[in-house]
Amino acid sequence: MYRAFAKTSSVCPVCLGVIPAEKAVGDDGFIHLVKSCPRHGRFDALIWEGGIVDYLKWDTAGSGGNRPEVTVPADAECPRGCGLCGEHESAGCCVLLELTDHCNLRCPVCFASAGEAGEGHDLSLDDIGRLYDLLLERGGPFNIQLSGGEPTVRDDLPEIVALGRERGFTYFQLNTNGLRLAGESGYASKLRGAGISCAFLQFDGLDDSAYVQLRGRELLDVKLRAVENCAAAGLPVVLVPTLAPGVNDNMLGDILRFGLERMPAVRGVHIQPISYFGRCGLPEPERRLTIPRVLREIERQTGGVMRAADFGGGGAESAYCSFHASYRRSPDGSISALPRRRSQCCCVKSSEAQAFVADRWGAHEVPGGELDAFDEFLASARDSTFTVSGMVFQDAMTLDLERLRRCHICEADLERGLVPFCAYNLTDRSGRALYRR
Ligand code: SF4
Numbered sequence: 001m002y003r004a005f006a007k008t009s010s011v012c013p014v015c016l017g018v019i020p021a022e023k024a025v026g027d028d029g030f031i032h033l034v035k036s037c038p039r040h041g042r043f044d045a046l047i048w049e050g051g052i053v054d055y056l057k058w059d060t061a062g063s064g065g066n067r068p069e070v071t072v073p074a075d076a077e078c079p080r081g082c083g084l085c086g087e088h089e090s091a092g093c094c095v096l097l098e099l100t101d102h103c104n105l106r107c108p109v110c111f112a113s114a115g116e117a118g119e120g121h122d123l124s125l126d127d128i129g130r131l132y133d134l135l136l137e138r139g140g141p142f143n144i145q146l147s148g149g150e151p152t153v154r155d156d157l158p159e160i161v162a163l164g165r166e167r168g169f170t171y172f173q174l175n176t177n178g179l180r181l182a183g184e185s186g187y188a189s190k191l192r193g194a195g196i197s198c199a200f201l202q203f204d205g206l207d208d209s210a211y212v213q214l215r216g217r218e219l220l221d222v223k224l225r226a227v228e229n230c231a232a233a234g235l236p237v238v239l240v241p242t243l244a245p246g247v248n249d250n251m252l253g254d255i256l257r258f259g260l261e262r263m264p265a266v267r268g269v270h271i272q273p274i275s276y277f278g279r280c281g282l283p284e285p286e287r288r289l290t291i292p293r294v295l296r297e298i299e300r301q302t303g304g305v306m307r308a309a310d311f312g313g314g315g316a317e318s319a320y321c322s323f324h325a326s327y328r329r330s331p332d333g334s335i336s337a338l339p340r341r342r343s344q345c346c347c348v349k350s351s352e353a354q355a356f357v358a359d360r361w362g363a364h365e366v367p368g369g370e371l372d373a374f375d376e377f378l379a380s381a382r383d384s385t386f387t388v389s390g391m392v393f394q395d396a397m398t399l400d401l402e403r404l405r406r407c408h409i410c411e412a413d414l415e416r417g418l419v420p421f422c423a424y425n426l427t428d429r430s431g432r433a434l435y436r437r
């Protein structure tokens with residue numbers, strides 16, 4: 001028995017055809033996305049492990065509303081007509097450049113299906129320049145995520161950052177597994193010197209069992225060395241766990257404590273509950289991780305130091321895509337939650353989201369190395385702030401086109417332009433992709 005309370009659209013996970021969907025309260029009291037494909041039957045995905053009052057309250061501020069400045073005509077029905085098209089309801093803000101399909105790992109879980117034997121190519125510097133130009137035409141400069149594959153398998157990251165800086169891009173986040181940061185002496189300093197703002201470090205826990213299941217081998221030593229090397233080089237780190245039920249969802253408290261102990265080198269933790277797209281070696285469970293459950297686990301595993309009530313939903317994107325809270329560390333080592341603001345991580349105006357991300361997570365230059373009293377105040381405020389955030393990516397079971405239309409994390413693609421991350425990475429049950437080649 002389901003009690004439907006809202007209508008939306010989704011796709012069939014078998015054929016990716018667009019179909020009507022309902023948000024409904026199930027017998028378990030939780031919120032489900034329920035839909036039927038005329039050819040492939042009925043599907044039900046748990047999307048909120050909480051009641052309807054909590055669900056509706058999560059979005060009381062109302063999200064979205066900042067449309068892209070430049071759009072392109074859709075050549076197909078959403079989600080096949082991205083560019084961004086005129087129906088999109090949020091401006092892009094954080095843009096991924098997939099610099100390479102190569103990777104020095106072959107993780108059992110990888111949305112980009114990178115590191116396949118004998119496959120893959122590097123984007124040429126010319127094409128990267130063309131992508132930056134395209135982003136400027138589409139409303140940039142945006143915050144850039146250098147991604148892949150594994151971007152550090154390329155030796156020309158400094159040139160790639162320089163190409164962007166010449167065009168006015170200022171924030172460059174490196175999405176990395178950390179192997180090269182850990183293994184190559186001086187590499188973190190080189191990246192810091194080249195203008196990388198922050199390392200978004202894949203960090204699945206403090207127990208090797210998580211790495212064996214998610215990454216195919218033991219990697220804890222590598223991750224610890226990567227963090228140490230970044231700290232020594234002054235390259236800010238955000239720890240990014242992919243959270244999988246039964247694998248590492250019991251390791252959240254340890255990850256958060258590890259990060260807090262390494263402030264300000266570690267600026268925060270960004271949690272990605274696992275989504276079932278791309279290459280995913282784990283079976284889809286009936287009870288997926290949802291925002292309320294992750295927040296309850298954070299509260300439980302930190303002994304109430306971080307509380308579920310400290311967190312709010314996204315602003316620039318749909319509130320149901322993300323969660324975030326910021327904490328201030330006092331000189332005695334205790335931490336307290338900062339007042340919630342919509343613009344944390346994501347925000348009302350995407351330019352604010354860009355500024356927020358760059359300020360909280362990025363490296364900061366001090367001209368001439370001199371700090372005046374106000375600079376010192378700002379530096380100490382920043383260094384004593386720790387951000388905990390997360391994004392629940394959508395896959396073919398959970399895709400809600402209302403949410404997708406408010407997406408502000410886009411993939412840059414020379415043919416299509418800007419494509420929302422969850423559309424770009426969408427795959428059907430047999431692994432066939434909507435966009436990714
Ligand atoms: S996801 Fe956005 S850009 Fe893509 S087709 Fe839908 S409305 Fe257009």
Ligand code: SF4
Binds near residue numbers: 317321392409
């Ligand atoms: S990437 Fe996916 S989960 Fe994140 S804002 Fe976009 S649609 Fe939402």
Ligand SMILES: [Zn+2]
Binds near residue numbers: 013040
């Ligand atoms: Zn179907």
